[in-house]
Amino acid sequence: MSVPSFQFLHAADLHLDSPLRGLSRRGELAGAFVDASRQALDNLVTAAISERVAFLIIAGDIYDGDWRDYATGQFFVRQMGRLAQANIPAFLIRGNHDADSVITRNLPLPTNVYLFSVRSVATATIEPLRVALHGRGFAHRHVPDNVALTYPPALAGYFNIGVLHTSLTGRDGHDVYAPCSIEDLQKAGYDYWALGHIHRREIVFEHPFVVFPGNLQGRHARETGEKGATLVTVTDGRVTAVEALTLDAARFDRETIDLDGIADMAAFMASAREAVARARQRADGRPLALRLVLSGQTPLHAPLHAQADQVSEDMQAVAWEIGPDILIEKVRIDTTGPQDAADRAALGDFAEVLAAAAADPAFRAEIATTLADLRMKAPADAAALVGWTDEEAQAIGARAINAAEETILASLGGVTLNDGEPS
Known part of the structure; x- marks a missing residue:
């Protein structure tokens, strides 16, 4: 039996009601950004309806963490209800931010919503389209295991989609989560992998298509530029178009x-x-x-x-x-x-001595150990708010070393220091 032609939307990392880092000090000036994650979800649902997609996939991190109150969940349910009224099913998985152990409140989801199990990989089919979706959510915030290897082989005669929240082999600025390789994904024989967790849009591979749509709405100064979801066109059983839709509200x-x-x-x-x-x-x-x-x-x-x-x-x-x-x-x-260049030149070999000390692996390891100890002692919520992923902690250590070098050179050479705020 042939697979009909259709379109679907692939989104991830909505982080609904996420606090916008870096704007809290701006008071009323930040008002336009407060509801940005909600407006972006509204934009996503509106796009799904206007494009008349066959279904929507959200590949994890719908929520930024446990709901402050039921209003967060009610807003999401209302948006899924709009899809139900348009006869558009939605397929969801839990990621690290909204893992089953993180979310303590719950609401019944509309009947058009399929939430994959957190215990093992499950398969959902859309028979009129001959589509099989394979996915699993997560019970815990930290998943070091390669769960891609537990996904079943593709169903013959279906267009097969894998839904997974993963860091793949690693990306800057993101914790390692359910790591796997492209080769691991290829083994399943699927036609498309709908991934989440990485906040930058990336078409990682095309045989099969392996796609991070990026997050739906930027949340801080490091998440710049257009944000949104991916519109996928399937013609005669194969992906013929992968289009980025810009849906962010701020x-x-x-x-x-x-x-x-x-x-x-x-x-x-x-x-x-x-x-x-x-x-x-x-x-x-x-x-x-x-x-x-x-x-x-x-x-x-x-x-x-x-x-x-x-x-x-x-x-x-x-x-x-x-x-x-x-x-x-x-x-x-x-x-x-x-005068900065001349002042530094006058310091001569001492600057080279400092540079060599800063590059010493043992010294950098000691700094990393100190930062790791501080991170362990900090409350989990505080570390999450600061954004100390493993990669960011390493970057903070490197910037600390560079800042110390700048301070010494400045005090010796009369150089006015630069702002050392991390980007």
Whole structure:
């Protein structure tokens, strides 16, 4: 029997009602972002209905963690109800953020929703389409096992989809979770792997298609650019199109303002206006949280650092000139002064000695051990809020070493320090 042609939507990592890191200090200015994750889910359901998709897949992390109250779950159920009224089934798995042991409240889901078991891999079929979906959710927040090897072989005569929350062989900025390789996925013989967990969109492989749709809504300054879901077209039993749909309700972005050679504030402000305008155009009408990075060698270096708070307020004022819904999330000052290069050269071999010490594996291992001890002592919720994944902890250690080196050189050579805020 031949497989009919159809389309489906693949989404993941909704992190519904996730607190938006980095904006809490901005008070009422962050208001446009508070409901962004909900609006993005509304956009996803609207897209599913308007595209008349055959079904929707959400590959884990629907929720950011345990619900603060039932309103989070009620909102999700209401959106699934909209799909039910349009006769669109939805297939869901639990990921690490909404693992069965994490979510303590529950609500009955509409009958169009199929939630895969957390105990073992299950198979759900859509007989009119000859589609078989194989998936499993997770009971626990940490899964070190390669569960891809437990997925059953493809069903003959069906279009087979694997649904899995995994880090694959690893991605920067994400904890290792249900690790596996492309070769492990290929063994099942499926036509498409609908993955979740990684927040950057990526078509990892095409034979078969292995896809991370990315998260539905950016949550902080490191999750920049367009976010959304993936629309998949299946024709005569094979994938013929994989299209990124932009569905985010608010946008995080980053612009670098090159101040190299700029010596007066008027020119700086003009460059700032251009940078903010570029970012606003990319946001395409969405509320925008923008991080500005000031770089380059400039005579303005010292006054910029001396008046960092004033610079931040000036940039917010510039942003409001460009648009009322632009929030300057942070201004990072990475400039250098005209004398910095000469001062560093005068330090001669001592800078090389510091660099060699900083690169010493034993020294870096000691720093890593200290950070790991701090992370273990910190409450789990606090570590999650800071965003200390294993990879981020390593990056924090590297930045700490670099910052220490900068401090020593600056104190010896009179160099004005850069802002060491991690990106």
